Amino acid sequence: MRNTLIQALSHRLFWPLALLVILLTVNVIAVPGFLAITINNEGHLFGSVIDILRNGAPTLIIAVGMTLVIATRGIDLSVGSVCAIAGAVACSIILGSPNPGDPGVVTVAVLTALALSLVVGLWNGFLVSVLGIQPIIATLILMTAGRGIAMLITEGQILTVDSAPFKFLGSGFLAGVPVATVVAAAILGLVALLTRRTALGLLIESVGINPEASRQAGVRARGLLFTVYAVCAVLAGIAGLILTSNQTAADANNTGLFIELDAILAVVIGGTALSGGRYSLTGTLVGALVIQTLVTTVYTVGIPPIATMVFKAAVVTAVCLLQSPTTSAALARRRTAGPASPRPVATPEPAVTR
Amino acid sequence: MTDTASTRAPAPQGNPDPVVEMTDISISFPGVKALDSVDFRMFPGEVHSLMGENGAGKSTLIKALTGVYSIDSGVVRLGGLQVTFSGPAQAQAAGISTVYQEVNLLGNLTVAENVMLGREPRRRGGIDWKAMRQRAAEILEGLHLDIDPASLLNSHSLAIQQLVAIARAIDIQAKILILDEPTSSLDVEEVAELFRVIRSLKESGVAILFVSHFLDQVYEISDRLTVLRNGQLVGEYMTDELLRIDLVQAMIGKELSALDDLGSRVHSAEGETATGSVPETFVAAKAITRKGAISPVDITIGAGEVVGLAGLLGSGRTEVARLIGGVDRPDGGQLKVDGRPLRLRTPRQAIKHRIAYSSENRRAEGIVDELTVRDNIVLALQADRGWFRPIPRKRQDELAASYIEALNIKTPSADALVRNLSGGNQQKVLLARWLAIAPRLLILDEPTRGIDVGAKAEIQKLVYSLAENGMSVLFISAELEEVLRLSNRIVVLRDRKKVADLVNDGIGVDQLLALIAEGAAEPELEAGVAS
Amino acid sequence: MSAVATGPVATGRNLGARIVDVFTSPKSGPVLVTGVLFLLMFAVGGVRYRGFLSGQVFLNLFIDNAYLIVLAIGMTFVILTGGIDLSVGAVVALSTIIAARLLQAGWSPGVVILLILAITSALGLLVGLMIHVFEVQPFIATLAAMFLARGLCYIIAKESITIDNPFFVSMANVRIPLGYRLSITPSVIIALLALAVAVWVLQYTRFGRTTYAIGGSEQSGMLMGLPTSRTKVLVYVISGFCSGLAGVLYAFYTLSGYALTAVGTELDAIAAVVIGGTLLTGGYGFVLGSALGVLVLGLIQTILSFEGSLSSWWTKIFIGALLLVFIILQKVLTSRRT
Missing domain, CATH: 3.40.50.300 (P-loop containing nucleotide triphosphate hydrolases)
Incomplete structure (x- = not known):
């Protein structure tokens, strides 16, 4: 019994899940019917939980890509801009066509947007893996220029589209479930399958944990980096389309603003370390849900919604301090410095000399 | 002791x-x-x-x-x-002043600052740059070092940086x-210049x-x-x-331990192969060299042959191994595999030719410590196949299980993180990774360092039996008994040069010690042994 | 690596070689490129547009970007150590909103300004401690600070508050004449003073040199006995202080406090620092270069406004393109050296 408790406590998903449960509990206390899911007369599921799942979908989709990038010791700051670009491209194509409601037009728009996202991802991958520029710096370039490109596409306008097939993506329902949720779930499943059923996940983790050992084992990091940045950008494109469709407008300035931060936060809360290595897509799922639930909680509890950021700051700080080597060293000292070992632990790393 | x-x-x-x-x-x-x-x-x-x-x-x-x-x-x-x-x-x-091997100065600052920072002359509350440059110039002059104190440190060669570090140390009195x-x-x-400075300091x-x-x-x-x-x-x-x-x-x-037992057994068995016919050459390196690491050196390794590399730390033994293993790129020389010239630019290419280099630096360059035993074992094989052709899980389990058994890896399961294994078992996992790609040449750089006696004996036995089955092995160890016990042939390096290449027909530790210590400096000795 | 005693390569090298040397040095190369770029842009602007080549157009660069110069100063300190500060934009917004709110409540401007500087410096101290003591990556620690500052903005006031305090209004409207119908604002003088202090601190104090040392190699700096720990925390305090000061200047400039103001300004500050020749990996750069970087950004905007038809998005694209060029330039210049 005690052992299972300890095991549960030390599980990497324990704290994120506990946080999620706490947030949900707060909501249930504030709004007793919070967890209720109803089916309306159109056969669609409704309820706060469904809202969380739908509104959290874009963050989750990006966070999935971000997880892979972070696992390789990288980071992608440009995803917010990619969202804006994808939305802008899709909307301007749809608006430019004589028949915005035609599913064919929407398909072309969506595919073009995703193709452009892919190009952005390959560009990031090129800067990181071929030119060897630090990921944070390499992706900063498109974080800055990307919104400019999006505005260039929309010519500075907010492009409002009225296209039923396009609207379906962000606010439609599929078998009663919001389309965005379905897409997010499908992507999560697909990426999990792709990385865990092939050797992609193993090689990504290997490069993230020990690049030199991986190189000596014959792992080709360059191709992997291209892959993860490309995947991340395409997923950001999809998220951007969902956001744009949900707002029925492409706003180059605000679509996906700060979403890179939420996505990174989701990954970190989910237990994937920013220093790379082992990653957990399940953890990322929990992390994304925590963030979206946090936003919802702030609403339901009646705190001014814009104060969410203060809570996010608190969460980031708490997670970082918990993951900090200083903290774990302090904890380890507590654990080992029982009465048996009075000697202070002054333990520099033994020098590794070649 | x-x-x-x-x-x-x-x-x-x-x-x-x-x-x-x-x-x-x-x-x-x-x-x-x-x-x-x-x-x-x-x-x-x-x-x-x-x-x-x-x-x-x-x-x-x-x-x-x-x-x-x-x-x-x-x-x-x-x-x-x-x-x-x-x-x-x-x-x-x-x-007490220290000048470290990897120059611990600030390449992005000027020479003067590197000499003076921490006790820089001041004027009106700020650093007096003119006085600082002047003082630095005086000190550098004392070392006959004619460089501009206002230049950036990293615009100079490592040797000069080294001397600047000494200049700093001197100025600390x-x-x-x-x-x-x-x-x-x-x-x-x-080096001569450095020694001149050392002697004057000594005086x-x-x-x-x-x-x-x-x-x-x-x-x-x-x-x-x-x-x-x-x-x-x-x-x-x-x-x-x-x-x-x-x-x-x-x-x-001289290691006097439980290994003697095994040693004699292996050695006597090895005598038979050593006296057999000359093996066909598998890898032949001619004058391979890398600046600052190893002078041009020739090494041949026959099929099924165990070649020992003997020499002190820093003698170039690891450097040679890394060149042959594709880990570092040579500046010159030629490598032939099966008689065909070959350029190995990456470990990946070496692996394609079934040449595996197992690093001496197990933790930094060998194991991937946050991955499981199974993942570590299949890593090189999987990397070789590419990510889209995964090794089926069942096959992975078989591979892991068979190596865990064959190498007697002590782990709770194949799912345990390698980080939690002892050094010897980590080394065996690393060996298993290389064996899994069925190498034709296995380069083992200090595979027995820092592991317990039992694991050591097991690894030695393994090397022996691998060679029996036709695998070539390039074996590096600081322990000469081990090198002598396992090798058909021994290449001795000293000060980054090859000083001897001899068939192991009953060489003693003392002879090997003499070669390592004196090498070609006493030609009659080398000639005497190498014949 | 030839013999040591053969004397310096420097003897008798010609001017051309020296110029090539200066331009390819990671220390001075990028900033010189920026200088040349600035002059070129000014020349091109002068040829293309009537009234471009005037002193006031040049001075307006300072007037419009005084706050950004101050921000870039703080960011330079941080980036020189190899860190980054994403919180500066949010801290500027926080400063404007504190100013607006407290002035609305009738506080004296002097007290308000001092309080803002104290708060933002304290925030910087917290960030610095998080980075140094808890080894949190600067990117994440300052991200948390950014969230916190933006969140606090919203808590203080959701709506934009107009500042009508006479002192602030006068700071916004006063023009200091320089003759020939040229003039500047007091903010420009404050920014230039801050710049002068920063130049002196970075060049003439041990703290300043330690800032460079951390960017070069923190461990070497420590082994050389330099106060790296203290310095590493202090640069974030400086960045916090500069953000506060920039916030005050921004309040002078806009005469309002608003939670959503200065979004993305951190990117402008980072871009200015990088274009100004400071290496993002730390260790090389000049604070004057960062000021020049700000002027280049300002000039891009000026040219675009003269162009008329072109719109604001080109600014972002140009800045991104310049960032790319300079980052690659840095990469090339530093890899040549190692």
Whole structure:
């Protein structure tokens, strides 16, 4: 019994899940019917939980890509801009066509947007893996220029589209479930399958944990980096389309603003370390849900919604301090410095000399 | 070993007090006793060399003296007074200056700043750049170093940076100057220049601690030697009274352990293959070289042959292995595999040709510690196949299970993280990774370092049986008995040059020691053995 | 690596070689490129547009970007150590909103300004401690600070508050004449003073040199006995202080406090620092270069406004393109050296 408790406590998903449960509990206390899911007369599921799942979908989709990038010791700051670009491209194509409601037009728009996202991802991958520029710096370039490109596409306008097939993506329902949720779930499943059923996940983790050992084992990091940045950008494109469709407008300035931060936060809360290595897509799922639930909680509890950021700051700080080597060293000292070992632990790393 | 530990050379003429005296120093790291009640002393105006192989405790001793590590027990006296340093700054203030192998200066700042920063001249509350450059120029001039103090440090060669580091140390008014492998990246003329500076410092009464892997240099410059082995003191000697061969023996030691048993068995069995027909050449390296790492060297490895690389740390043994394994790119020379010329630019290409290099640096370059035993075992094989052709899970399990059994890897399961295994078992996991790609040439760089005797014996047996089955092995070890026991042929390196290449037809440890210590310097010896 | 004693390569090298040397040095190369770029842009602007080549157009660069110069100063300190500060934009917004709110409540401007500087410096101290003591990556620690500052903005006031305090209004409207119908604002003088202090601190104090040392190699700096720990925390305090000061200047400039103001300004500050020749990996750069970087950004905007038809998005694209060029330039210049 005690052992299972300890095991549960030390599980990497324990704290994120506990946080999620706490947030949900707060909501249930504030709004007793919070967890209720109803089916309306159109056969669609409704309820706060469904809202969380739908509104959290874009963050989750990006966070999935971000997880892979972070696992390789990288980071992608440009995803917010990619969202804006994808939305802008899709909307301007749809608006430019004589028949915005035609599913064919929407398909072309969506595919073009995703193709452009892919190009952005390959560009990031090129800067990181071929030119060897630090990921944070390499992706900063498109974080800055990307919104400019999006505005260039929309010519500075907010492009409002009225296209039923396009609207379906962000606010439609599929078998009663919001389309965005379905897409997010499908992507999560697909990426999990792709990385865990092939050797992609193993090689990504290997490069993230020990690049030199991986190189000596014959792992080709360059191709992997291209892959993860490309995947991340395409997923950001999809998220951007969902956001744009949900707002029925492409706003180059605000679509996906700060979403890179939420996505990174989701990954970190989910237990994937920013220093790379082992990653957990399940953890990322929990992390994304925590963030979206946090936003919802702030609403339901009646705190001014814009104060969410203060809570996010608190969460980031708490997670970082918990993951900090200083903290774990302090904890380890507590654990080992029982009465048996009075000697202070002054333990520099033994020098590794070649 | 305890009886030799009392070996101590006499104090210099005039019987001066030692400028530093460390008594009974012990330092432990988790799981390792890095220094075990070691004594060490230095006299003013003497160059004192600290000698020892990997893990002997040289760098730990230096770091204890310079306040980087705190000591667990023991006493440090400086000019007779007991001192405790809680950081490098304090040691520096007390007159102990250190010049590290990897120049620990700031390449992005000017030469003048690197010499003066920390005690820069001031004027009106700010740094007086003019005075600082002037003072730096004076000091550099004292070292006959004619460079512009206002230039950026990293616009100069490593040798000059090294001398700038010494200039800094001198300006601290050091009583003790520690030079940790200062010559490892210098060419002959640069070394001569450095030695000239060392001698003039010595004359001015500075005590100099000199660490180098180059025996010639040690004998040229130092007055006194202290030898460490496995964290213990072997002894203190006057340089001119200690034969090179005795020094090497003191450094390497003779392992008298449970391995003797196995040793004789393997050795006798090996005698049969060694006397057999000459094996077909598999890999032939001709004049391969890399600047700053290894002079041009020829090595051939036959099919099914075990070639031992013997030499001290820094002799170039690892560097040769890395070139053949595709880990580093050679600057020149040619590599032939199966008689066909080949350029190996990456380990990946080497693996494609079934050449595997198992790094000496197990933790940094070998295992991927956060992955499981199974993942580590299949890693190279999987990387070779590409990510889209995953090894089926069932096959992975079989591979892992079979290697865990064959190599007797002690792990709770194939799902355990390699991080949680002991050093010996980590080494076996690494071996399993390479065996899984079925290499034709397996390069093992110190596979038995830092692991327990049982695991050591098992790895030796494995090497032997692999060669029996036709695999070529390039075997590197600091333990000469091990090299002798396993190798059909032994290549001896010294000071980054090949000094001998001989068939192992009953060579003794003493002969090998002599080659490592003197090498081609005494041609009649080499000729005598190599015939 | 030839013989040491053969004397310097410097003797008798010609001017051309020296110029090539200066331009390819990671220390001075990028900033010189920026200088040349600035002059070129000014020349091109002068040829293309009437009234471009005037002193006031040049001075307006300072007037419009005084706050950004101050921000870039703080960011330079941080980036020189190899860190980054994403919180500066949010801290500027926080400063404007504190100013607006407290002035609305009738506080004296002097007290308000001092309080803002104290708060933002304290925030910087917290960030610095998080980075140094808890070894949190600067990117994440300052991200948390950014969230916190933006969140606090919203808590203090959701709506934009107009500042009508006479002192602030006068700071916004006063023009200091320089003759020939040229004039500047007091903010420009404050920014230039801050710049002068920063130049002196970085060049002439041990703290300043330690800032460079950390960017070069923190460990070497420590082994050389430099106060790296203290310095590493202090640069974030400086960045916090500069953000506060920039916030005050921004309040002078806009005469309002608003939670959503200065979004993305951190990117402008980072871009200015990088274009100004400071290496993002730390160790090389000049604070004057960062000021020049700000002027280049300002000039891009000026040219675009003269162009008329072109719109604001081109600014972002140009800045991104310049960032790319300079980052690659840095990469090339530093890899040549190592």
